[in-house]
Amino acid sequence: MVRVAFVTGGTRGIGRAISARLKADGLKVAAGYSGDDANAEACAKELGVMVVKGNVGVFDDCRAAIDKVEKELGPVEVLVNNAGITRDVVFHRMTPEQWGEVIRVNMDSVYNMTRHVIEGMRERGWGRIINISSINGQKGQIGQANYSAAKAGMIGFTKALALENAKKGVTVNAIAPGYIDTEMVRAVPENVLQQIIAQIPVGRLGTGDEIADMVSYLAGEHAGYVTGSTLTMNGGQFMS
Known part of the structure; x- marks a missing residue:
């Protein structure tokens, strides 16, 4: 059976790597995006995925x-x-707008x-929900009270939802x-980027493909005993 995956923010950066990997794994993939139509069209063409704005x-x-994805591809699993x-x-x-957005x-x-x-996942008795959090949701970061709060919230959400749905065959995990x-990290000034890398024990940045590899596992048939977990992928920069 071919399963259907929806990746939000799935046409750029880490999201694009995840979309590509899940497509390569044989899933039907829909990649969500919000604004860059040209990039989304290129992503759809190059990866062979559905894009949804x-x-x-x-x-x-x-x-x-x-609704659009399920009508075209089938139930999102x-x-x-x-x-x-x-x-x-x-x-x-920080302004209310910067916080709220x-x-x-x-x-x-x-x-x-x-x-x-x-609800559909529970009814079918199978589902995989994977939340992409952040190292800064675990340790905090100066200038990112809004971002850190949101990413920490994702971790709490992951744990609660995992408990609620474990007996229904639905796993919920965070990375x-x-x-x-x-692109976002490469835009950082070179001297600042080198300072960041110096704090990472493995001595380099991670890659989108490495995150996608973990998503691939969590999304698969063999990950049914992994739920409520937060998997850190930061080169040893923060250990919890």
């Missing part, structure tokens, strides 16, 4: 996206909550997307990446 911070957008943004600023200067896109989206697939070699 919408704002994950809006409940009704998520319902429409899931693997959900990867990967979409995220940053609006970095120290908290004493990050919480909506990074945290509310996890509810918005999961709520529309969880907390460290610094990954993406």
Whole structure:
């Protein structure tokens, strides 16, 4: 049986690597995105995946996206909550807009997307929910009170949802990446980037493919005994 996966933020960076890997694993894949139509079209063509536009911070957008995917590909059985943004600023200067936008896109989206697939997963007796958190949700980061709060919230959500759905064959896990070699990280000034790498025991940035490898395992048939876990992938930079 060919399963269907939905990857939010699935056309760029880590999300694109995840979409590519799940497609290579033989799943039908839908990749969500919010704004860059040209990049999304290129992703669809190059990877052979369905792309779906919408704002994950809006409940009704998520319902429409899931409906569209399920009509075209079938029931969503693997959900990867990967979409995220940053609006970095120290908290004493943070505006309500900077706080609210990050919480909506990074945290509310996890509810918005999961709520529309969880009942179907429970009814079918099988499902995989994988939440992409962050090292900064585990240890915090200066200038990221909003981002760190949202990513820490994802970890608590993962544990609670795992407990609620374990007997229904639905696993819920989180991955907390460290610094990954993406466009966002490559945009950091070289001197700052080298300071970051110097703090990573393995001496390099991670890759999107390495995160995708872990998602591939968690999304598969052999991961039924792994649930409620937060898997750290940060080169030893933070151990919990």
